[in-house]
Amino acid sequence: xxxxxxxxxxxxxxxxxxxxxxxxxxxxxxxxxxxxxxxxxxxxxxxxxxxxxxxxxxxxxxxxxxxxxxxxxxxxxxxxxxxxxxxxxxxxxxxxxxxxxxxxxxxxxxxxxxxxxxxxxxxxxxxxxxxxxxxxxxxxxxxxxxxxxxxxxxxxxxxxxxxxxxxxxxxxxxxxxxxxxxxxxxxxxxxxxxxxxxxxxxxxxxxxxxxxxxxxxxx
Numbered sequence: 001x002x003x004x005x006x007x008x009x010x011x012x013x014x015x016x017x018x019x020x021x022x023x024x025x026x027x028x029x030x031x032x033x034x035x036x037x038x039x040x041x042x043x044x045x046x047x048x049x050x051x052x053x054x055x056x057x058x059x060x061x062x063x064x065x066x067x068x069x070x071x072x073x074x075x076x077x078x079x080x081x082x083x084x085x086x087x088x089x090x091x092x093x094x095x096x097x098x099x100x101x102x103x104x105x106x107x108x109x110x111x112x113x114x115x116x117x118x119x120x121x122x123x124x125x126x127x128x129x130x131x132x133x134x135x136x137x138x139x140x141x142x143x144x145x146x147x148x149x150x151x152x153x154x155x156x157x158x159x160x161x162x163x164x165x166x167x168x169x170x171x172x173x174x175x176x177x178x179x180x181x182x183x184x185x186x187x188x189x190x191x192x193x194x195x196x197x198x199x200x201x202x203x204x205x206x207x208x209x210x211x212x213x214x215x216x217x218x219x
Contacts, residue, residue, distance in 0.1 A: 011043040011097055014071035018050050018058035019079045024203050030082045035089040042094050046071055056177035059149070059167040063159050071156060073097070078150040081108060084199040084210060092198045096153045099141070102190040103158060103182065106151040106198035109208045116208045119148035120194050140196045147192060149178040151200055161188045
């Protein structure tokens with residue numbers, strides 16, 4: 001009976017937003033306000049924002065605060081992403097929670113100097129140092145080694161298993177803070193999975209959509 005009651009409990013999701021002080025109007029309207037403030041029946045939500053110059057420090061502070069709460073999951077969102085499919089970020093969250101996976105990311109493209117590859121990577125298959133972009137896959141749910149933390153859902157147990165600092169990035173030659181966390185999580189036995197049915201666009205003067213096309217910002 002006790003186990004049945006535990007299974008019926010709704011997840012408690014900490015919506016975690018690292019930012020630098022200014023938030024895009026489209027992000028606020030399409031992502032933050034509905035995701036952070038709209039009640040849903042499939043989970044309870046907590047809101048955590050952190051404004052500091054260092055992104056790794058902000059992420060660590062957010063995780064630390066999340067672990068002081070009763071949150072069962074943490075959802076990192078970046079302030080330059082908005083939903084493509086589904087259009088409602090709460091529906092995206094519902095779908096990702098239903099997978100019941102330790103670490104799952106949505107799909108979006110990284111902004112880079114040369115090209116806009118998907119923000120998902122695998123270790124170099126040739127055994128060389130570094131990572132290669134994932135450009136194709138089978139099915140809508142597939143394992144990856146690392147990804148950006150722009151729309152990343154993580155179970156509480158993962159943060160509890162990985163020793164802090166969870167996110168670390170100091171030297172230019174080091175892997176980024178999101179890579180370092182996911183690699184440490186993998187050492188603890190937690191795989192990262194991409195769910196390609198949840199897709200997001202990267203904001204800016206020009207939006208980058210998951211199909212690799214561009215469109216001008218509506219603002």
